[in-house]
Amino acid sequence: MLLPNLIGSVILSKKLSLCLEKVFIDYNKITTNEFNFNFIENYMNDRKKSILITGCSSGIGLETAKYLSQNGWQVFATCRKKEDVKKISSLDINCFHLDYNSEKSIDLALDEILKITNGKLYAVFNNGAFALPGALEDIPSDGMKEIFQTNFFGWHYLTRKIIPVMRKQGYGRIIQCSSILGFITLSYRGPYNATKWALEGYTDTLRLELQGTGINVISVRPGPIKTLIRENSFLHFKKWVDWEKSYLKRIYQKFLIPKLKKESNSFFNKLFELKAIDVAKIIHHSLHVKNPKFIYNVTIPTKFMYFMVRILSKKNLHKLLLRNSEPNQMPRET
Numbered sequence: 103m104l105l106p107n108l109i110g111s112v113i114l115s116k117k118l119s120l121c122l123e124k125v126f127i128d129y130n131k132i133t134t135n136e137f138n139f140n141f142i143e144n145y146m147n148d149r150k151k152s153i154l155i156t157g158c159s160s161g162i163g164l165e166t167a168k169y170l171s172q173n174g175w176q177v178f179a180t181c182r183k184k185e186d187v188k189k190i191s192s193l194d195i196n197c198f199h200l201d202y203n204s205e206k207s208i209d210l211a212l213d214e215i216l217k218i219t220n221g222k223l224y225a226v227f228n229n230g231a232f233a234l235p236g237a238l239e240d241i242p243s244d245g246m247k248e249i250f251q252t253n254f255f256g257w258h259y260l261t262r263k264i265i266p267v268m269r270k271q272g273y274g275r276i277i278q279c280s281s282i283l284g285f286i287t288l289s290y291r292g293p294y295n296a297t298k299w300a301l302e303g304y305t306d307t308l309r310l311e312l313q314g315t316g317i318n319v320i321s322v323r324p325g326p327i328k329t330l331i332r333e334n335s336f337l338h339f340k341k342w343v344d345w346e347k348s349y350l351k352r353i354y355q356k357f358l359i360p361k362l363k364k365e366s367n368s369f370f371n372k373l374f375e376l377k378a379i380d381v382a383k384i385i386h387h388s389l390h391v392k393n394p395k396f397i398y399n400v401t402i403p404t405k406f407m408y409f410m411v412r413i414l415s416k417k418n419l420h421k422l423l424l425r426n427s428e429p430n431q432m433p434r435e436t
Contacts, residue, residue, distance in 0.1 A: 202259075320395070322385065
């Protein structure tokens with residue numbers, strides 16, 4: 103028994119030695135005075151998986167930040183409004199001011215985050231966005247520019263800043279919060295439709311270009327999710343749509359405006375609508391699996407419509423969407 107015990111002790115000692123060597127790999131590069139607890143803290147920051155999440159004031163962004171934080175992730179939440187930054191920070195989550203309309207705010211937030219993580223970032227979840235309801239003929243060009251800046255160009259700017267970080271470290275995950283309206287369209291949702299269709303093309307292209315780099319590019323497509331996007335969209339509608347002078351004034355007055363103002367308790371929503379936490383769980387799954395899917399369709403309507411897009415002709419799909427785009431059948435959220 104002596105020999106097996108001796109061999110076991112040697113093996114155990116060797117494993118312990120390798121573990122210590124891995125942790126203190128840079129020990130010989132620093133002086134005794136420099137070696138302190140900051141080294142241990144920096145090492146742990148390097149090892150803990152980190153994620154930057156945009157649009158965390160409410161809804162999907164907020165629930166994802168909370169859920170990942172509770173599950174051991176180093177979460178860096180961001181919000182457009184500084185009062186929301188304080189609110190999220192009070193939840194013991196690192197939160198920074200980041201506005202997709204301000205490249206300076208993106209630069210400052212990312213620089214602060216990378217200082218904390220020693221220049222590493224495991225994932226980014228592009229989520230911040232808004233909806234601008236209304237018929238396309240009533241949307242001024244400046245309104246289209248504003249929604250594209252927030253829903254698309256801002257995402258592009260942040261993503262471009264993060265890709266070199268991920269290339270250098272040899273891994274990463276870029277998760278895009280797309281929509282069911284990234285592969286189908288509904289009337290009076292034109293600006294939002296357009297940004298999400300652009301995002302889908304962007305995401306597919308990025309995935310091709312980053313093949314083999316260790317960086318996964320993922321599209322998450324929510325459908326009916328209970329968030330504040332409808333309530334918030336009414337503010338943008340009032341800002342950009344001069345509905346009282348529109349040819350479609352009656353539709354706005356009778357159908358669209360009441361839908362935007364009033365909480366929907368339709369049978370459709372009760373049956374199919376999910377909560378933001380359900381999306382957060384999908385995000386968590388896509389982060390920790392070894393080989394994530396390219397696309398995650400969330401909710402039954404999203405999965406159903408994805409199937410219908412694949413089997414129906416363009417004309418028959420148009421008929422199906424037309425029936426579901428009538429003003430009195432407008433879905434609550436997408």
